[in-house]
Amino acid sequence: MPPILKLTLAAIAATTTLATQAQQAPLKVGLMLPYTGTFAALGDNIEKGFRLYINEQGGKLAGREIQFFKVDDESEPSKATDNVNKLIKRDNVDVIVGTVHSGVALAMARAAKESNTLLIVPNAGADGITGPQCAPNIFRSSFSNWQPGYATGVVAAQKGYKKAMTITWNYAAGTETVKGFTEAFEKAGGKVVKDLTLPFPNVEFQALLTEIAAQKPDVVFAFFAGGGAVKFVKDYDAAGLKKTVPLMGSGFLTDGTLEAQGASAQGLITTLHYADNIETPRNNDFRNKFAVAYRSNPDVYAVQGYDAAQLLAAGLNAVKGDMAKRPAMLAAMNKATIDSPRGRFTLSPQRNPVQDFYIREVKGLYNVNSGIAVKALADPGRGCKG
Numbered sequence: 001m002p003p004i005l006k007l008t009l010a011a012i013a014a015t016t017t018l019a020t021q022a023q024q025a026p027l028k029v030g031l032m033l034p035y036t037g038t039f040a041a042l043g044d045n046i047e048k049g050f051r052l053y054i055n056e057q058g059g060k061l062a063g064r065e066i067q068f069f070k071v072d073d074e075s076e077p078s079k080a081t082d083n084v085n086k087l088i089k090r091d092n093v094d095v096i097v098g099t100v101h102s103g104v105a106l107a108m109a110r111a112a113k114e115s116n117t118l119l120i121v122p123n124a125g126a127d128g129i130t131g132p133q134c135a136p137n138i139f140r141s142s143f144s145n146w147q148p149g150y151a152t153g154v155v156a157a158q159k160g161y162k163k164a165m166t167i168t169w170n171y172a173a174g175t176e177t178v179k180g181f182t183e184a185f186e187k188a189g190g191k192v193v194k195d196l197t198l199p200f201p202n203v204e205f206q207a208l209l210t211e212i213a214a215q216k217p218d219v220v221f222a223f224f225a226g227g228g229a230v231k232f233v234k235d236y237d238a239a240g241l242k243k244t245v246p247l248m249g250s251g252f253l254t255d256g257t258l259e260a261q262g263a264s265a266q267g268l269i270t271t272l273h274y275a276d277n278i279e280t281p282r283n284n285d286f287r288n289k290f291a292v293a294y295r296s297n298p299d300v301y302a303v304q305g306y307d308a309a310q311l312l313a314a315g316l317n318a319v320k321g322d323m324a325k326r327p328a329m330l331a332a333m334n335k336a337t338i339d340s341p342r343g344r345f346t347l348s349p350q351r352n353p354v355q356d357f358y359i360r361e362v363k364g365l366y367n368v369n370s371g372i373a374v375k376a377l378a379d380p381g382r383g384c385k386g
């Protein structure tokens, strides 16, 4: 064999070995979630859902073992940049999955965009993430804040309510959800007469409840989640308002909270991209496996974590685990159809789920589906240029 051909063959062999080694190296997944504070249970269920899907695949994605790196973001925006840089710069992760809180997620998206780190958001709805701050390496497996707000506005108007008040925490998730509600409600002829807010994660609702009682609107629209939602729904009931002013909300008001809210939540109507009793083999299988694995019922947060793993798998499978083939991986994620427990969904051009929003009513310990509020609702993706 001529020496030059020998050298070329040796170089090809070395490159192939390196590529194989790279494929076999564990995939470094950074989980940045709240493990403490008012959203702790949400972060916990996102991780459980994410791990459940990976365990269903034998603990690997596209043949690669998974190595986890975890950061508790405490739902604290002021620490978000330092926290996400622990994963990006210190741990050198391949992908980040996080987080719950919109303010924290906006800082994560900034860092992910600057460093070109793949980011999958498994909850936080900040409109900017798939709006002005969008980037080809940033995906969401959950929703935009506008979506559940808009869907609830449609349902409130269909119920014939004309005069609404809103109440929420004064940060992106609250204000953007209220904006979505107002857009749909007023388009259908209703009027939002007053927006009430308090700082996140404050739960001193009394003065605001007194104002609602004085104004007597036809309906109150609320965005709260986690521990704050538990306290709000109980306080609303204790103030005697549940009997006099109907309370509606995006479904976070009653998801993952029903045991703690007890009788105070019974009968509440919300909308969300998930309901406990979606009667499909996919949802039943997911719920059974989750219950067996964790001895608890899943909620929307578990579904979103599970689907974040499915979205990652769609990208990795397309490139056989070789993340160096970044354009092909991102293209596969963009055009994936995710077979979610919530129902199949695709992604918008801004990489946010296009999905059905269910009308749900609280019955016992379940958010029971009583119809579709809006089918295949896509976030408008306003301001996204990438």
Ligand code: BEZ
Pocket (backbone or CB within 6 Å): 039, 042, 100, 101, 102, 103, 123, 124, 125, 126, 173, 225, 252
């Ligand atoms: C958010 O901050 O985006 C959020 C938090 C909890 C539930 C839903 C949204």
